[in-house]
Amino acid sequence: MTTATPPAAALPWDRDRARARAPESTPAWRRFTHALRTRVLARVRAGTTADPTPRDRGDDTGARGLIVPEPPLDIEELYHHRRLSLVRLAVLLVDDLPTAEDVVQDAFTALFRRHGHRLGSLDDPEAYLRTSVVNAARSVLRRRRTVRAHTPEREGHAPAPEEDVLLHEDHREVLAALRTLTPRQREVLVLRYWSHLTEAEIAATLGLSRGTVKSTASRALDALGRRLEGLR
Template identity: 50%
Template sequence: MVGDDAQGLGQHSGPRPVTVEQTVERTLGHIRALDPDDRPGGNTLTLEDLYRQHRMRLVRLAVLLVDDAATAEDVVQEAFTGLYRNWSGLRDGAAAVGYLRTAVVNGSRSVLRRRKTAREYQPPHMINARSAESLAMLTAEHQAVVAALGQLPPRQREVLVLRYYGGMSEAEIAESTGISRGTVKSTASRALDALQKIIKT
């Protein structure tokens, strides 16, 4: 990890170097803070409430996964359409939010698969296609981290975005992505290693 060499030297001349994990957490936490609190309520939530409270955060989640604002909007719209169809089978607001997150992840995966098949994938570093409201308030450092995330393989990016933007635990990520908790942990570790190399270049 960055900063290991500086530990134990007994010097206090400056702050310790920031790790790549702290950098990612700071950037995605900053983007998350742009949205209102989206903690689900109880059984009184309506579909309209969920749309109003969660749509923007879900769009940003999808943007971070597919690198295109218009496509992200479509993915989220499909997720809410699916939620409407399955509304009667959901227990409460938390279950509905979980359904939406999983639907956005799966919808984003489908988009990336179609792009790969059609060979129409745009380079992830072309961040001008992202949501203007998301990036307008970001510093150059934060934008560089978002661009670096876009260069990761889809699953690695997915795990980091869900962890540090979605604020999800390993268990929640495993449930949303359909992979084991062990795979979530190892994927996150590989992703952070890869990000460190990208950011340093």
């Protein structure tokens, strides 16, 4: 039996579409780029035989060694606790805030239409959403490549206001270098250093083996190291 979709007023993410956007949290971006730069520099100093990512911990701990709390079972609670981190994840994959917000809104809407308000039937609703966001970001990038192949590139592109904040902060070089990676390399590093996932969690999110995640991270960090060295 299919559950009828309630009116839009019942969906918190639809209500949020009408609100003014809050400014991005610059400290959060700086923590991400600092962690990524630190790992790249440590790898350069140690040589390419160094582990590309910190060693995974047990199944009951996150990348920071903390006990992972039980995920919220109500979709509104999940939305209010995880929306912002998912939007920032999407921004790092698609490079602009409006598209990232749409990607996350669509992921929550699809989750709601399939499972309703209560999410007890899902083992890990956050992982479900994260995979949806990554897949949607891939679709966005594919569409962009198709459009660019048939549309002359405009000169003098001016960044949107939210992009301007990023471009004028200290972390802009890391973000610029991140954009030069392949989509898979970017996904692996963003999931590791922004979402703090283990290799096993990244593999599950992207549908890859742990070995592929490890080798992709290694190549991505090498590429970032060369790029950042070239900017000095």
